[in-house]
Amino acid sequence: MPYDVTLIPGDGIGPEIAAAARRVLEATGVQFDWDVQRAGEETISEMGTPLPPAVLDSIRRTRVALKGPITTPIGTGFRSVNVALRKELDLYANLRPARTYKGVKTRFGDIDLVVVRENTEDLYAGVEHMVTPDAAESIKIITRVASQRICRFAFDYAVKHGRQKVTAVHKANIMKLSDGLFLESCRQVAIDYPQIEFEDRIVDNMCMQLVQKPELYDVLVLPNLYGDIVSDLCAGLVGGLGVAPGANIGYEAAVFEPVHGSAPKYAGQNRADPTAIILSGALMLEHLGELAAAQRVRGALESVLAEGRYVTYDLGGQAGTSEMAEAIVHRVEKG
Numbered sequence: 619m620p621y622d623v624t625l626i627p628g629d630g631i632g633p634e635i636a637a638a639a640r641r642v643l644e645a646t647g648v649q650f651d652w653d654v655q656r657a658g659e660e661t662i663s664e665m666g667t668p669l670p671p672a673v674l675d676s677i678r679r680t681r682v683a684l685k686g687p688i689t690t691p692i693g694t695g696f697r698s699v700n701v702a703l704r705k706e707l708d709l710y711a712n713l714r715p716a717r718t719y720k721g722v723k724t725r726f727g728d729i730d731l732v733v734v735r736e737n738t739e740d741l742y743a744g745v746e747h748m749v750t751p752d753a754a755e756s757i758k759i760i761t762r763v764a765s766q767r768i769c770r771f772a773f774d775y776a777v778k779h780g781r782q783k784v785t786a787v788h789k790a791n792i793m794k795l796s797d798g799l800f801l802e803s804c805r806q807v808a809i810d811y812p813q814i815e816f817e818d819r820i821v822d823n824m825c826m827q828l829v830q831k832p833e834l835y836d837v838l839v840l841p842n843l844y845g846d847i848v849s850d851l852c853a854g855l856v857g858g859l860g861v862a863p864g865a866n867i868g869y870e871a872a873v874f875e876p877v878h879g880s881a882p883k884y885a886g887q888n889r890a891d892p893t894a895i896i897l898s899g900a901l902m903l904e905h906l907g908e909l910a911a912a913q914r915v916r917g918a919l920e921s922v923l924a925e926g927r928y929v930t931y932d933l934g935g936q937a938g939t940s941e942m943a944e945a946i947v948h949r950v951e952k953g
């Protein structure tokens with residue numbers, strides 16, 4: 619039976635890299651019944667919204683989506699499609715693996731980290747107001763329910779993927795109640811996973827240690843704001859957003875997408891690097907339980923990156939998006 623998957627090519631470079639990822643995923647032999655859904659700039663002009671209801675209906679039906687980047691128009695009043703998807707589908711966990719690949723330039727050596735960021739609360743709840751014309755207040759919301767479920771997600775991920783350790787990141791020495799509750803919730807959840815090592819770090823120290831000795835860390839779990847910052851830090855450690863895959867996962871649905879945006883200046887030029895969306899596709903295969911296919915995609919990509927002959931401009935090569943995808947397809951097919 620083919621997997622029903624919603625495919626949202628997005629806009630800017632989205633359609634080109636989404637086509638590349640589709641070719642690579644199909645080369646594994648895993649069957650997909652793609653429900654292609656349009657969202658973004660073109661649906662604003664045609665339908666008056668960047669997120670037509672059909673997109674949400676489709677993801678609610680298929681429960682899995684692969685998504686290209688979508689431009690957030692500035693000054694039009696439309697909220698970000700990405701934020702809307704997270705809210706509407708309660709995609710509470712943001713998963714951001716960061717690992718080094720031979721052939722991708724970085725100052726750092728062997729890094730293999732997974733950042734699990736809470737996606738629904740913290741300062742991102744958007745509860746803020748002006749107290750006086752000269753003072754603003756923003757309220758940080760941390761709940762036991764959301765903290766426990768993100769921590770459980772991190773431990774389940776660790777168990778499923780053979781990881782050794784989960785580190786909870788916080789600032790509970792200063793925010794004793796809010797971050798204190800996050801830490802306490804993580805400690806409680808950790809008791810259920812005696813086979814996985816658990817430790818915690820204060821966020822500022824964590825940032826320093828990630829730069830100095832990233833090899834000491836494995837799976838990190840963080841509230842929303844620290845997760846936002848630390849996940850980009852980790853992407854920087856391994857070569858930047860161009861190679862950073864991501865997923866937003868909830869109980870009812872999961873959306874897999876590259877971390878980078880729609881890079882409009884490269885749209886339609888066959889220049890964009892498809893690495894991040896292909897790695898996001900590999901995460902999707904894992905989510906579907908297709909572990910061997912995910913490994914084949916990663917192996918093929920790894921060999922193309924290491925060889926460096928068929929890679930895009932940002933990786934120091936001259937290949938176009940489609941040439942790089944074809945080189946990966948060829949290696950996936952060879953197995």
Ligand code: NAD
Nearest residue numbers: 686687688689690700860877878879880881890891892932
């Ligand atoms: P961006 O990631 O689109 O681009 C920044 C720069 O990174 C680009 O100029 C380009 O040089 C490079 N780059 C990014 N992806 C690349 C790729 N695959 N291959 C080669 N080079 C690549 O960030 P931005 O310019 O800040 O945002 C552009 C638009 O994308 C904005 O409207 C923003 O809101 C949106 N955005 C969407 C998402 C999403 O849909 N998940 C995420 C971030 C930004």
